[in-house]
Every structure is written in structure tokens, then in C-alpha cells.
Amino acid sequence: MYFLLLRVKSARTLSALFTLFASGAVVLTAQTPSRITLKGTVLTDSVGEPAAMATVMLLHPTDSTLLAFTRCDERGAFVFRNVRNAVYLLKVSYVGYLPYQQRLLPAESESTDLGMLVLKPIQRALMEVVVRTAKAPLYIRGDTIEYDATTFKVPPGSTVEDLLRRLPGIEVDDAGNIRAQGREVRRIYVNGKTFFGSDPKLATKNLGAETIAKVQVFDEKSEAARLMGVEDGKQERAMNLELKEEYKKGAFGKATLAGGTDDRWASRGSYNRFDEHHQFSLIGYGNNINETGVNWEDYSEFKGQNTFQDLSGEDFGFGGMLYGTYFSTAESGLLNFFDGRGFTRNGGGGINYNFDNKKTKANASYIYNQTHLDLDEFARRDNFLSTGVFSNTDTMHLDEFRGNHRLDGRMERNFDSLNVLIVKGSLSLSHSEKQEGRQQRFFDSDAPFSLINRISTENSAKQQAWTLSSSAVFRHRFRKPGRAFALSTGYSQQVVEQRERFFSQNQLFMPTERLEQFRTRNLNNANSWRLKSSALYSEPLSQHWFWQTFANARYSDNATNRQVRAPDQGDLRVDSLSVFYNFTEQFYRLGSSLRYVVEGFNASVGLAKQQLALNGRFAQDRNLPPLAPPIRRSFNDFIPYAAVELEPMEDLYFDLEYTYVVTPPSFSNLQPVPVFSNPAFQHIGNPELGPERAHHLQFSAYYWDDASFASMGFQLSADGYESQITFNQRVERSDSLGILTITRPENVTGGHRVSSYSWGNVPIVKNRLSLSFNGDASRRLAPAFVNDVRNDTDDRYWHLSTSLSLTLGSKFIFSASGSLGFNNVTYSIRSDLNQRIRDHSANASIKWEFLAKTFLESNFNYRLFRNPAFDFRQEVPIINVSVRRLFGPKNRMEVRLAAFDLLNRRLAVNQRGTQNFVTTSISPTLARYFMLSMSYNFRGQADKVTKNDGGIIIY
Amino acid sequence: MDTQTAKKTLNNPRHWSRHLLSTVLMLWLALHHTATAQVAEGEVRYLVTHNWVKKLAALDYISAREREKVAYMWGNRAEWKAYMRLYFSPQRSRYEESDEQAEAEMVGYAGRREPLLFYRDFEQARLFDVVKAQGRTYFIEDSLQCPQWKVLNDVKEVAGYVCMNASWEDPIKGHRIEVWFALDLPTPAGPEDLCGLPGLILEANYNDGAMVIAADQINLRSLGDALNLPKIKAKGKRVSWEEYRELQRKYIAEQRKAENAWFWGIRY
Structure with missing residues (x-):
């Protein structure tokens, strides 16, 4: 005999005992022992088969807390020695039998023999079918046994009767009469209530099987006994059907309307x-x-x-x-x-629909969006040549409409845990129209105020396009962990039709005054499609080594027809500007890599062979003979790859990746016919253009501190070019055009690009005061030829911003931030024209719930743009203020009054220095206005200030 | 809450039963070998399914609006699976991370493992745990602590064993834990820090599926050295069980105030 006793100092045990004392239900006399021995014998039937190894537990009588337990010996006997003399719930459990429970009162003698405890078996069918086969739990409430009906599958649309036929221990005859464990079921309850009178068949024939959660079978007093209140000792079998809780379902929504000044x-x-x-x-x-x-x-x-x-x-x-x-x-x-x-x-x-059950995830959506843009822009551009400088002003007005319909679908099907298929497709239809008017004045900067010419252009375009893209991915996993195979295929197509009208008028002042006009009407058609496929196989070689191999194939076809006509000359085709070109690209890649994996260290090395073939032909129009012999180019490369992912300690990660990148030229850069909307700036393609080749390195580090919640990260990306596609320029003075700039893409050796980004967040006082910073730095060294003279533009950029945020409870948040931006551009051919572009800003914001459900939100932003080279300085101070109040049950209503740009100073400023030119542009945009808005949110609005709703909400 | 009251909560025997009567236990253990026919020694592989949306749903201090939104966006992709391993006998148990990867997509990647051990010596009524919390490793050595179970009546099979259920509410983490213990595997062992039932705990369900630990392979065999206290390389701070509970309580209270989920910082 053995037992285990858990010592209990339970206050509630004592209080329960105290209650028992006080109520007088049990009166312990001075002779009542404080500690007793409890024993008994557990049998599995009345014949006397012992329940060897049955578990016997003493539980707290009111809340079933386990106080002590033991096990029966081979003869079914158990004993608890030296237990406190108290009220207990004795529980015996034994595999295949209903748990036996008996309430024990405090004993009068030191040794109490509970005698024979006989267990009732659980129906064999229930154990075999429900517990063993369906793996469903049996819920035992006294003599009632319930089980989860949802584990028994019936076809959709089945009735409860169909479900019952599936359940072990239950028979349903042709007439619909039900027998449970051999006895007829006299009564059926639904959620404990009688369903449509006393005919049990009404419920089982009418209710759908999918509504049932649990089936309970139990015996109850006969109807006669219940009606008469007289115990006749007869038991009738009854069944209760527990309905599933209503599916989790619901709806929510919100709406906002706002109106303002202007x-x-x-x-x-x-x-x-x-x-x-x-x-x-x-x-x-x-x-x-x-x-x-x-x-x-x-x-x-x-x-x-x-x-x-x-x-x-x-x-x-x-x-x-x-x-x-x-x-x-x-x-x-x-x-x-x-x-x-x-x-x-x-x-x-838009409209969106998602479907998701365990096996299938599906999504379908349709959206439409449109934007009408009304833009004025004033820009200045300075161009550097080895021989001099010229500049131009550019005043532009653009009126543009864009509209886009888009239909999307996606399905992910998990056939089983090893096979997945994902199919995606999307179709979009877009329409755009634009009218653009420009006036450009060209100056010779070395001879100030000398106007060379003035170009005015009026261009309009209408475009219609549709795009289809689709793909399918199938993944198969083998039983061996890590062995997997995947196959994918994709098809995409785009068709564009564009009609353009160009008009330009060039007023020349030097060397002699003259007026040149140029007018064309263009029809552009493009049809491109692409078919691609990839395969991948991965194989674990050992616990630490993995091998994978992949193949990619891609075929693209692009046919573009640009027909330019001159309306002023009988609408004849302008042969020098019209072109039809058809390019195809074939791409194949086969690669393999080896990966080594050990705790906190993952490294891969790999090599791929890739082949890129470009074929192209040109003609003046689709059906005309070729202008030049067809282009056939082929590029073969070995692509090395290496990567390391390192986790030297928890929450500190390093990633390093190297690869060699070969990027094919775009088709439009290969065609040799000039393209322009303004005769002073022409772009011409280059059929000899090769791919861009670069060594690419990427590094990132990330750290997170669990204790303080501080985090920081760093990213670096670097490219060293073996061959870079740059847009070389030829700038010429022409008597008929003024200054003509022709750009042409060419492969140039050398140059690099490095960019980095870092960020961090450090709490100073937990949950109250935090400091964050982010910074980025980049450098780009880009060589380009201007009139055959090589110029290396060195473009360096730094940006650092930091912010401090103070939170006082749920009512007040204040934050202040500052940011500095430096962009230095130096030119190897004219170091006297080096640029120092600055963009600094300071920001302060407040969110304050100053009255119950009433919030004040305001921010002040000051931004300064500078470029000393042109004496350029622009300040943009912005103040926004809003007051809002929540109303109604669950704060569903919100009324907001907002003032946007109180100082009426908003402007868009862009400064950019690249290659051999610098531009500075200013565009007016939406400035001061006031707005009143009303919102309704079915779920209610949060009655507190929150840090993460990002800036000020205007409506 | 001051330390005194905190200690009272921790000592409250409604929740944890402290100081098993080791003499009684030893008697049980001594007799165990002669009396039982079943082998109650071996190893269990548990599949642990974490569901972070349900974990979030169980936090009463996060606004219903936020919990609903997360469930709406992430409800069907919130699961994460891992394997754990338990070595057990009626005298001792050792629970730690398994070498096997339960997420098929993660095969071929090995992250840094955090130190983790739940070691129970039922014979000596001692526990020895190594747990990482808030970025720090703690070595917890103390007398055995097991939850105060309420034993229920239901019957279910887990990994081929017929089990009964019991439940417990953790007063500090606020978990409602329902476990299923095997009638035929007489050991008080279980996964994580769960123990003290008449049979091996084969399944534990935290907060209606927020975390489910279910045995999926049980291998009864003689374990030998596998049940010895393993050597832990990690460095950490030694604390008593009560100190560790107090640490958790403080952290959870802090996160409650900030309305952040606490389970990213300490073990669920």
C-alpha cells in the first residue's frame, strides 16, 4: 500500500469545514479523531473483479481541488493513511469505466472502511468509436455521457437522424424511432428544452446535423413519476441535443463626411x-x-x-x-x-471577399480608383558642360486624369499537410488623359541674362491599357523533413494604346531671331507578354547540411509601334521618328547551393549559370521591311552567391549576402529611333546596349533588448559596377533649335552605389519617455559622358533625425523631433559648380484629452530648403490644429473641427542634383483651409490618445 | 502591491501546493516498483501550438476593439508550432526544447536557442528551472511546486492513452489551463512547470487554444542518464521560485499598465 498526500493549508478548506461545524450538519465531539485512515476496495463488477491500479483521489468537496491520491493494488484495495478527518469527495478513475464519486463525511473512528466500490463500465462502443477512433472527448456528468457530435462527419444537408445513425450505441429504425444503448429514447430535448411536443422524431427529422454540437444520452424519471410527483422507480431514456453556439459572425462599418472652406x-x-x-x-x-x-x-x-x-x-x-x-x-x-x-x-x-477554411483560402476583389491632378510647377535647371554652363527655367501646367479598374483573385489549396497549390490572377484596365503646357527659357549662364531661346510646348495624350498577370505555384514536401519540391509558372500580358499630340514653338533670339514650329500626331501601340517557369528541389544531406538546386526559364516578347505623323504636312508619316520594333528575350538559369546550418549560424554558397538572349528587329511600320539587320545578342554569365545569417547571441542578428547581378537593358533603350515631346530634349535608344553588371553586397544587423524594449538596426546595400547603363549626353548649339540635348544609354565601366539606413528606439523612462533616431547615408559615384568628356558625379547624402516622445497616462502625448539633411554633389569636370543642397526640419506635436472625450491635436512643422550655389532659401512653416469630441453609446460618433496649414504657407519643394545638372522646383499645393467632419464608427472610437495613429488626422 | 501581499499571493495554497511531504512521497516511490506492472519511464515528444491572436484575446486589458481587429486580420494565420521533449520517471522529469523542427518551412534554418529547462525531482521534492525572461536567464532552484488542480470527469484519448482532465488557474499570468493526464502512466510529471497529478500530463490547453501542448509520440523505455540534471552552459541569475514569480508579476503589471501584451517578454 502506498499513497501520496499533498499537504494543504487551504483557507477555503478550513472555511468549508467551519461551515459544516457551524451548520450543525456534522458535530464532531471531543472523541472524534483529527487524523484517520481511509480504506476500501474497488471492483469492476459486482462479481468481484478487482480494479487493479485504479486511481483513487481525495478532492475538496466543493471545488474538486485535488488533496491526495493513491492507487489500488492488484486486489483493488486502497488506503489513505493519516489524512485529516474532514469532508471529502472520493473519486475513483479507471480506464473504461465511469469515474466513481462518493461524498465522505468526517469519520467517527480512526479507521474507516468504505467497503466495496463498484465501477460502472462505459459502453464499449463509446470507448472504441468515440474515444479511440474519433478521438473525441467523452464528457461525463454523473451518469450522463456526452460527446462531441462535430467529430462525426455527415454529408452537408443531413438531418440529425442521419447523424444519429453514425453515432456509436445509437440505432435509428426506418420509422425514425431511436434506441440508445439498447433502450428506446422516449424524449428528445434541444438545449435542455422539449422540442415540439413529445414526438422525438420531430426534432431529429427537422434539425440539420450541422447545427448540433453535442449529443447527450441519460435516464430520467418516467413521465408519470414527474407528473404525479410520485417516485415509481421507472427510468426512461432521454436524449438532449446541444446546439452549436452561433457561429462567430458579425458586421461593422464606419462612415465620415467632411466639409470645409474653399x-x-x-x-x-x-x-x-x-x-x-x-x-x-x-x-x-x-x-x-x-x-x-x-x-x-x-x-x-x-x-x-x-x-x-x-x-x-x-x-x-x-x-x-x-x-x-x-x-x-x-x-x-x-x-x-x-x-x-x-x-x-x-x-x-472596392469590394472584397475572403474565404477561409482549414484547407482552402480564397480571395476575390474588385477595386476602382481615380485621381484628377491639377499641377503647376516652376523649375530651374542648370546644366554643366566642360566648355560652359547653360540653364533654363521651366514653367509647367499639367492637367491629368488617371482611372484604374482592377480585378484580383487568389486561391491557396492545401490538399494535405504535404501538398499546396497557390493560383493567382489579376486583370486591370486603366485609362488616362493629360494636357501639359510648358514654357522653357534657355540662358547662357556664362553670359548672364542672355536669353538664347524660348520654347513653348502643348502636349496631350490619351492612353488605354490593360494588364493581365497570373501565376501558379505547387509545392510538395516529402515525409523526410527538409526534402521538398516546388514548381511555378506565370503568364502576364500588357496591351497599351496611346494617342499623343505634340506642338512646340521655339522662339530663337541668338544668333538671329527666328521662329520654329513643330507639330506631330502620334499613335503608339505596345503589346508585350511574358511566360515564365521555375523549379526548385531541396534535399537535406545531414542534420547540418542542405543542398538545393533550381532552374528558371523566361520568355518575353514586346512589340511596339510608334507612328508619328505631321498634321502640318498633309498628315504624312515622319519617317525619322516612326518605328516599329519587336524584341524577344530568352532567359535561362540553372543554379545550385549548399547550406550549412548549426545553432545561430546559417551559411550558403552557390553558383548559377545564366544565359540571356536578345533578338530584335526594326522597321518603319509593322508591315514594312526591316530598317537594319536584326539584332541577335547573347550573354552568358556565371553567377556566384554567398550568404551568412548569424545570431551570435539571442536577439542579435547579422545578415550578409553577396551576389553578382546581371540586369538586361529595357527594350525601349534598345530601339534606335529618337523619342521626344520637346525638340530640345531628345532621347535615342542604343541597339548595342549590353546588360548592367554589378557585384551586389547587402548587410543588415538588428538588436532587440527584451528587458528595456530598446531596439536598433542597421542596413547597408552596396553595388560595384563592372558595367553601368548611363545616359550619356550630347549637347549642341544649333541655329534652328538653340540648345539641343540628346541622351543615349551606353555601358560605362566603373561607378558604385552605397546606401545605408539605421534606426533605434531607446526608452528613457519606461512607458513614458522614449528617444528614437534614424539616419541614412548614401553615396553614388556615377560616370557619364557629356560631349565625349567623362564626368564623374559624386553624389553624397546624409540624413539624421531624432525624436523624443513623452506620454503622460492615456491623456497626453507630446513629441518633438528634428531632422537634418545634407546632399553634396561634386562634378569632376566643373568643381566650381559643386552643390551643397540642404533640407532641415523641426517638428513638435501634442495630443491631449483635455476634457472627457474631447481631444486637442496639434502639430507644428518647420522646414528649411537651402542651396547656397543659387542663393536658394525657402522656409515652409506649417501649423495644423484639430479639436474632436466623441459622442453616443460606445463613442460611436465623432465630431472634428480641424484647421489645416494655419499660416497658409504650404509649398512643395524639390531639389535634385544628378549627372551634369541640378534642378530646383516649386509647386503650389493645398494650403490653408478649415474643415468640419462627422464620423460614425460602429465599433466605437478609442477614448484615449494613442501614439501610433500616425500624425494628425484631418478628417 | 507591496512585497508582503505579493508573498501572500504566492504562498496561497489555493494555487500552488508547496513542500510535498517527501517522506510520504518516498514511501510511495519505494513501493512503486514492486506494486506496479506498468512502466512509467520514458520520453514524450510534445507538439506545442502557439496562437498569438488567441493569446492576445485572453488579455482582458487590451481593448476589445484592438483584439477584434487583430483577429479579423490575422485570425487564420496566427499559429506557430514547435516540438518539446519530456523525459520522465515516477522519480524525476526533465523538459526541454526538442532538436526537431515542427515548422516545415523552418527546416534548414537554425536560430540561436534560448536556455530552457524544467527539471523536477519528485523524490527530493526539488525543482531546478532555467528560464529566459525579459532578456535575462534565471536559474530557479527551490522545493517542488505544483499547481493545485481541480480534477474533472471527462475522458479523452491522447497519443493512445486514456486520460482524465483537471484544471488550474494561474493567478499571476491569468491562464486558465485544462490538462489531460494519463490514468496508466503513474508519474506526477508534465510539460512546462505543470506537475502533481496522479498520472503523466499528456495535453495542456492554455486559455482555450492560445497555447496547446499535446503529446504526439510516447516512447516507454529505460532512460538511464537522460534523467540526470543536465549541465547548462548559460550564465544567469540564481533566484528562488518565489522571487521568480514576483518578477513575473511585476513585469505583467508593468505591461498591463502600458497596455502591451506581456507574452513577448516572458514565457507564456
Whole structure:
């Protein structure tokens, strides 16, 4: 005999005992022993078969807390020695039998023999079918046994009767009479209540099997006994059907309407419905306040489970099968993206449906978005030549409309745990129209104020395009962990039709005054398609070594027809500007890599052979003979690869990757006929152009400190070019044009590009004060030839910003930040013209719940743009203020009054220095306005200030 | 909460039973070998399924709005699986990370493992744990602590063994844990820090599926040295069990105040 006793000092045990004393239910006399021995024998039937090794437990009588346990010996006998004399719940459990329970009162003698305890067997069918086969739990409530009916599969549309036929121990005859464990079921309850009178068949024939969660079978007093209140000792078999809890389902939505001064308005709304397997959503927006789409929160609610997608990669390579979770960019056209210039009117909307059960994830969506842009821009451009400098001013007005329909579908099917198929497709139809007017004045900067010429252009274009893209990825895993195979294929096509009208007027002042006019009407057609396929196989060689090999094949075809006609000359074709070209590209790559993996260290080396073949032909028009012999180019390369992922300690990660990159030239850069919308700036392709070749290195480091929540990261990307595609220039003075610039892509040796980014976040006072910083630095050394003289442009950029954020409870957040930006550009041919471009800013913001449910949000931003080389200095101070208040149950209503750009100073400024020129441009954009908005959010708005809702919300 | 009250909570025998009567236990153990026919020594591989959306849903201090939103966006892709291994006998148990990778996509990658050990000596009524919390490794050495189980009635099979269920609520982490223990494997051992039932705990379900630890392979065999206290290379701070509980309590209270999920910083 043996037992185990857990010592208990339970206050509740004592209080329970105290209750027992006080109530007088049990009166312990002075003779009552404080410690006793309890013993008994457990039998599996009345004949006397012992329940050897049965578990016997003493539980707390009110809450079933385990106080002591022991096991029976071979004869079924058990004993608890020296246990406290108290009220217990004795429980015996034994495989295949109903748990036996008995309430024990405090004993009067030191040794209590409980005698024979006889266990009742659990129906064999229940044990075999429910527990062993269906792996479903049996829920035992006294003599009632329940089990989970959902583990028994019946075809959709089945009734409860069909389900019952499947259940062990239950028989249903042709008439629908039910017998459970051999006895007729007299009564059926649904959720414990009688269902449609007393005919049990009514429930079983009418209820759908999919609504049932549990089936319970039990015996109850006969109806006579229940009605008469007289115990007749008869038991009737009854059944209760527990219905499933309502599927988790619901709906939510929100709507906002806003109106402001200067006819500013905005609106948006969304509606979502969901249940266990489906999500359905609608979204719409419209405004004239430069929001070209919705914010991230609305977008992610619209996309729901499909905002991020798994396992979408299809171009396998050294990186393997491209696992991971990706942001689905499919409908990112719905997301707000505005570059800060001009005035826009926007509208759009969409409908999204997600389906998801364990095996299949499916998504379908349609979106439409449109933007009408009204832009004025004033720019100055300075061009450096080895022989001199010339500059031009550029005043532009652009009126542009873009509209885009997009249909997307995706399905991920998990056939079993080893096989997955992902199929994706999207179709988009876009329409755009634009009218652009420009006036450019050209000056000889070495002879100040000498106007060379003035060019005015009026261009218009209408474009219609559709794009199809589709892909399928199949992945198979073998039973051996790490052995896997994947196959992918993809097809995409784009068809573009564009009509353009160009008009330019060139007023020349030097050397003699003259006027040149140029007018064309262009029809551009392009049809391109691409078919590709990839395969990958990976094999574990040992616990630490893995080998993988992959193959990629791609075929692209691009046919472009550009027909230029001169309306002033009888609408004849302009042969020098018209071209039809057809290029095909074939790409094959076969590669293999070896990977070594040990705790915290993962390294790969690999090599691939790739072949790229370009074929092309040109003619003046689609059906005309070729202008030149066809181009046949082929490039063969070995591509080495190496990568190390290192985790020297927990929460510190380093990644280093090297590869050699060969990027084929774009087709438009290969065709030899000039393209321009302004005769002073012409672009001409180069049929001899080769691919760009570079050694590419990437490094990243990341650290996270669990204790302080401090984190920091660093990223570096570097390219050393063996051959870089650069746009070399030929700049000429021409009597008929003034200054003519012709750019042509050519391969140039040398040059490099390095860029780095770092960030960090350090809490100073936990949850209250935190400091964050980020900085980036980059350098690009780009050689380019201008009039056959090599110029190396060295472009260096640094940016550092830091911010401090103070949070006081849920009512107040203050943050201040500053940022410095330096861009130094030096030119090897004219060091006297080196540029020092500056862009600095300072920002302060406050979010304050100053009254219950009433919030003040304000920010001040000061930005300074400078370039001493041109005495350029522009300050842009912006102040935004908003007050909002929440109303109604669950704070569903919000009213907001916002003042945007109180000082009326907003402007878009861009400064850029590259190659041999520097441009500075300024565009007016939306400045001061006031707006009143009303929002309704079904889920309610958060009654607190939050750090992460990103800046000020205008409506 | 001051330290005094905190200690009271920790000592509250409603939640943990402290100081097993080791003499009684030893008697049980001594008799065990002669009395039992079953072998209750071997190893278990547990498949642990983490569901971070359900973990978040179990935090009452995160706004319902936020929890709903996370469930709406991530509900169907919130799971993460890992294997753990338990070596057990009626006298001792040792629980640690398995070498096997449960996420098929992660085969071929090996990250740095954090030090982890739950070692129980039922004979001596001692525990020895190595756990990483808030970026720091702790060595916890103390007398044996097992939850105060409520034993329920239901029957289920786990990995070929018929089990009964019991439940416990962790007062510090707020977990509702339902476990299934095997009637035929007489050892008080279990996964993580769970122990003290009449049979081996084969399944533990935290907060309705936020974390489910389920045995998927059980191999009964004589273990020999595998049950000895392993050597741990990591450096860490030595604390008592109560000190460690207090540390967790403080951290969770801090995170509650900041309305951050606490389970990224300490073991669930």
C-alpha cells in the first residue's frame, strides 16, 4: 500500500469545514479523531473483479481541488493513511469505466472502511468509436455521457437522424424511432428544452446535423413519476441535443463626411461582414483634399485576412522557396499616396471577399480608383558642360486624369499537410488623359541674362491599357523533413494604346531671331507578354547540411509601334521618328547551393549559370521591311552567391549576402529611333546596349533588448559596377533649335552605389519617455559622358533625425523631433559648380484629452530648403490644429473641427542634383483651409490618445 | 502591491501546493516498483501550438476593439508550432526544447536557442528551472511546486492513452489551463512547470487554444542518464521560485499598465 498526500493549508478548506461545524450538519465531539485512515476496495463488477491500479483521489468537496491520491493494488484495495478527518469527495478513475464519486463525511473512528466500490463500465462502443477512433472527448456528468457530435462527419444537408445513425450505441429504425444503448429514447430535448411536443422524431427529422454540437444520452424519471410527483422507480431514456453556439459572425462599418472652406470636402465609408469562414467588405472614398486613397487602417480592414499573404514567391533562386508573409500589394492603388505637388480630386472604392477554411483560402476583389491632378510647377535647371554652363527655367501646367479598374483573385489549396497549390490572377484596365503646357527659357549662364531661346510646348495624350498577370505555384514536401519540391509558372500580358499630340514653338533670339514650329500626331501601340517557369528541389544531406538546386526559364516578347505623323504636312508619316520594333528575350538559369546550418549560424554558397538572349528587329511600320539587320545578342554569365545569417547571441542578428547581378537593358533603350515631346530634349535608344553588371553586397544587423524594449538596426546595400547603363549626353548649339540635348544609354565601366539606413528606439523612462533616431547615408559615384568628356558625379547624402516622445497616462502625448539633411554633389569636370543642397526640419506635436472625450491635436512643422550655389532659401512653416469630441453609446460618433496649414504657407519643394545638372522646383499645393467632419464608427472610437495613429488626422 | 501581499499571493495554497511531504512521497516511490506492472519511464515528444491572436484575446486589458481587429486580420494565420521533449520517471522529469523542427518551412534554418529547462525531482521534492525572461536567464532552484488542480470527469484519448482532465488557474499570468493526464502512466510529471497529478500530463490547453501542448509520440523505455540534471552552459541569475514569480508579476503589471501584451517578454 502506498499513497501520496499533498499537504494543504487551504483557507477555503478550513472555511468549508467551519461551515459544516457551524451548520450543525456534522458535530464532531471531543472523541472524534483529527487524523484517520481511509480504506476500501474497488471492483469492476459486482462479481468481484478487482480494479487493479485504479486511481483513487481525495478532492475538496466543493471545488474538486485535488488533496491526495493513491492507487489500488492488484486486489483493488486502497488506503489513505493519516489524512485529516474532514469532508471529502472520493473519486475513483479507471480506464473504461465511469469515474466513481462518493461524498465522505468526517469519520467517527480512526479507521474507516468504505467497503466495496463498484465501477460502472462505459459502453464499449463509446470507448472504441468515440474515444479511440474519433478521438473525441467523452464528457461525463454523473451518469450522463456526452460527446462531441462535430467529430462525426455527415454529408452537408443531413438531418440529425442521419447523424444519429453514425453515432456509436445509437440505432435509428426506418420509422425514425431511436434506441440508445439498447433502450428506446422516449424524449428528445434541444438545449435542455422539449422540442415540439413529445414526438422525438420531430426534432431529429427537422434539425440539420450541422447545427448540433453535442449529443447527450441519460435516464430520467418516467413521465408519470414527474407528473404525479410520485417516485415509481421507472427510468426512461432521454436524449438532449446541444446546439452549436452561433457561429462567430458579425458586421461593422464606419462612415465620415467632411466639409470645409474653399469648397473642400471629403467622405469615406466602409462596411464589413464576417463569419467563421467568410469575410465580405465594401469600401469607398472621395475628396478634393489630396488624399488619393484610404489610410492603412481602412485598407487592412477592407482586405481582412488577405492583407498579408503567405508563400507567394514564384521566382525561386538562391533564397529558396521564398517563404514568409508578404504584404499583398495587389490593391495598394487604394492606399493614399500623394507626392505633395499640386491639387487632386480623388475617388474610388472596392469590394472584397475572403474565404477561409482549414484547407482552402480564397480571395476575390474588385477595386476602382481615380485621381484628377491639377499641377503647376516652376523649375530651374542648370546644366554643366566642360566648355560652359547653360540653364533654363521651366514653367509647367499639367492637367491629368488617371482611372484604374482592377480585378484580383487568389486561391491557396492545401490538399494535405504535404501538398499546396497557390493560383493567382489579376486583370486591370486603366485609362488616362493629360494636357501639359510648358514654357522653357534657355540662358547662357556664362553670359548672364542672355536669353538664347524660348520654347513653348502643348502636349496631350490619351492612353488605354490593360494588364493581365497570373501565376501558379505547387509545392510538395516529402515525409523526410527538409526534402521538398516546388514548381511555378506565370503568364502576364500588357496591351497599351496611346494617342499623343505634340506642338512646340521655339522662339530663337541668338544668333538671329527666328521662329520654329513643330507639330506631330502620334499613335503608339505596345503589346508585350511574358511566360515564365521555375523549379526548385531541396534535399537535406545531414542534420547540418542542405543542398538545393533550381532552374528558371523566361520568355518575353514586346512589340511596339510608334507612328508619328505631321498634321502640318498633309498628315504624312515622319519617317525619322516612326518605328516599329519587336524584341524577344530568352532567359535561362540553372543554379545550385549548399547550406550549412548549426545553432545561430546559417551559411550558403552557390553558383548559377545564366544565359540571356536578345533578338530584335526594326522597321518603319509593322508591315514594312526591316530598317537594319536584326539584332541577335547573347550573354552568358556565371553567377556566384554567398550568404551568412548569424545570431551570435539571442536577439542579435547579422545578415550578409553577396551576389553578382546581371540586369538586361529595357527594350525601349534598345530601339534606335529618337523619342521626344520637346525638340530640345531628345532621347535615342542604343541597339548595342549590353546588360548592367554589378557585384551586389547587402548587410543588415538588428538588436532587440527584451528587458528595456530598446531596439536598433542597421542596413547597408552596396553595388560595384563592372558595367553601368548611363545616359550619356550630347549637347549642341544649333541655329534652328538653340540648345539641343540628346541622351543615349551606353555601358560605362566603373561607378558604385552605397546606401545605408539605421534606426533605434531607446526608452528613457519606461512607458513614458522614449528617444528614437534614424539616419541614412548614401553615396553614388556615377560616370557619364557629356560631349565625349567623362564626368564623374559624386553624389553624397546624409540624413539624421531624432525624436523624443513623452506620454503622460492615456491623456497626453507630446513629441518633438528634428531632422537634418545634407546632399553634396561634386562634378569632376566643373568643381566650381559643386552643390551643397540642404533640407532641415523641426517638428513638435501634442495630443491631449483635455476634457472627457474631447481631444486637442496639434502639430507644428518647420522646414528649411537651402542651396547656397543659387542663393536658394525657402522656409515652409506649417501649423495644423484639430479639436474632436466623441459622442453616443460606445463613442460611436465623432465630431472634428480641424484647421489645416494655419499660416497658409504650404509649398512643395524639390531639389535634385544628378549627372551634369541640378534642378530646383516649386509647386503650389493645398494650403490653408478649415474643415468640419462627422464620423460614425460602429465599433466605437478609442477614448484615449494613442501614439501610433500616425500624425494628425484631418478628417 | 507591496512585497508582503505579493508573498501572500504566492504562498496561497489555493494555487500552488508547496513542500510535498517527501517522506510520504518516498514511501510511495519505494513501493512503486514492486506494486506496479506498468512502466512509467520514458520520453514524450510534445507538439506545442502557439496562437498569438488567441493569446492576445485572453488579455482582458487590451481593448476589445484592438483584439477584434487583430483577429479579423490575422485570425487564420496566427499559429506557430514547435516540438518539446519530456523525459520522465515516477522519480524525476526533465523538459526541454526538442532538436526537431515542427515548422516545415523552418527546416534548414537554425536560430540561436534560448536556455530552457524544467527539471523536477519528485523524490527530493526539488525543482531546478532555467528560464529566459525579459532578456535575462534565471536559474530557479527551490522545493517542488505544483499547481493545485481541480480534477474533472471527462475522458479523452491522447497519443493512445486514456486520460482524465483537471484544471488550474494561474493567478499571476491569468491562464486558465485544462490538462489531460494519463490514468496508466503513474508519474506526477508534465510539460512546462505543470506537475502533481496522479498520472503523466499528456495535453495542456492554455486559455482555450492560445497555447496547446499535446503529446504526439510516447516512447516507454529505460532512460538511464537522460534523467540526470543536465549541465547548462548559460550564465544567469540564481533566484528562488518565489522571487521568480514576483518578477513575473511585476513585469505583467508593468505591461498591463502600458497596455502591451506581456507574452513577448516572458514565457507564456
